[in-house]
Amino acid sequence: MDFKLCLPIIVALRNPYLRQRHWEDIQSYIGRFFTKEDNFTLGNLLDIKILQQSGLIGDISTTATNEATLESILYKVIDLWRSTDFRLITHQSDTSTVKIIASADDVMAQLEESQTTIMSIKASRYAEPIKYLIDEWERKLNQFSHTLEEWVMCQKRWLYLEPIFSAGGIQRQGSYCCFTLCMTLINLCVLYYRMRCVSWHFGLYCLLCCLRVSSAADN
Known part of the structure; x- marks a missing residue:
């Protein structure tokens, strides 16, 4: 038998990405069970007539390579964020x-x-074996994106309002300032609860703290 006919299938079966x-x-395709042992030789492959399925085996080997490439790209993204x-x-x-x-642009x-x-x-079409991991990180990145956007917006508003409410005339209006602070914190608690970033226990705790601050200011 011409060795050149065997070479493509040997290369395909030697693919390190075959799982x-x-x-x-x-x-399943060749209808025969075999194990990859040290004494498994080319003769064993010929005995089970594996050359008749060279095209299908080549396709499986190509699929394994493409799946491994996608997995490598995904783990680069994961390692980057970690x-x-x-x-x-x-x-x-x-x-x-x-x-x-400091800066959220980068x-x-x-x-x-x-x-x-x-x-x-x-x-x-090669993403199926790692679909669960793709979905998990898609959800994580989307949640982080929403959180970061709201955080940056809240920070910009706070940096604008903080010197205004720190002014002496405003500080003397203690009840009004505490009321404004309470409403701001309550809105933030509702926002982060909707985004499932904090639990309702934390929101209730912040609300009670706001009420205590407001009560102390009124007294």
Whole structure:
């Protein structure tokens, strides 16, 4: 038998990306069960007439390579976010010192790129074996995107209003300031509860704290 006829199928079966599911598909197609042992030779393959299924085995090998490529791309996205630092800086005013987001531009750009990559992977016909992981990270990135957008918007408004409410004339209107603070915190609690970022216990705790602050100011 011409060795050149055997070479393509040997290369296909030597594919390092072949997983157990691929070997099961190969055995299903040829209708024979075999094990990959050290003493398994080309002669064993010829005995089970595997050359007759060379086209199907080549397709399975190609599928295994494409699936592994998608998995590698997905794990690069995952590793990127696991090593991404979310940098905060100290914002100091006359009345308070708090942590705020330094700059979200780089994070947002990275987020958009990752979401585009996830969508491309999900659209591939080779994505089925890792679909559960794709769906999980698509949900995580979408949730983080919504949270970050609301956080940045809230921070911008707070940075604008904070010096206004820190002014002496406004500070003397204690009840009004506490009421405004209470309403702001309540709205934030409702927002984050809807986004499932915090539990209802945390929202109730913040509400009680607001009521205590308001009561103390009135007294």
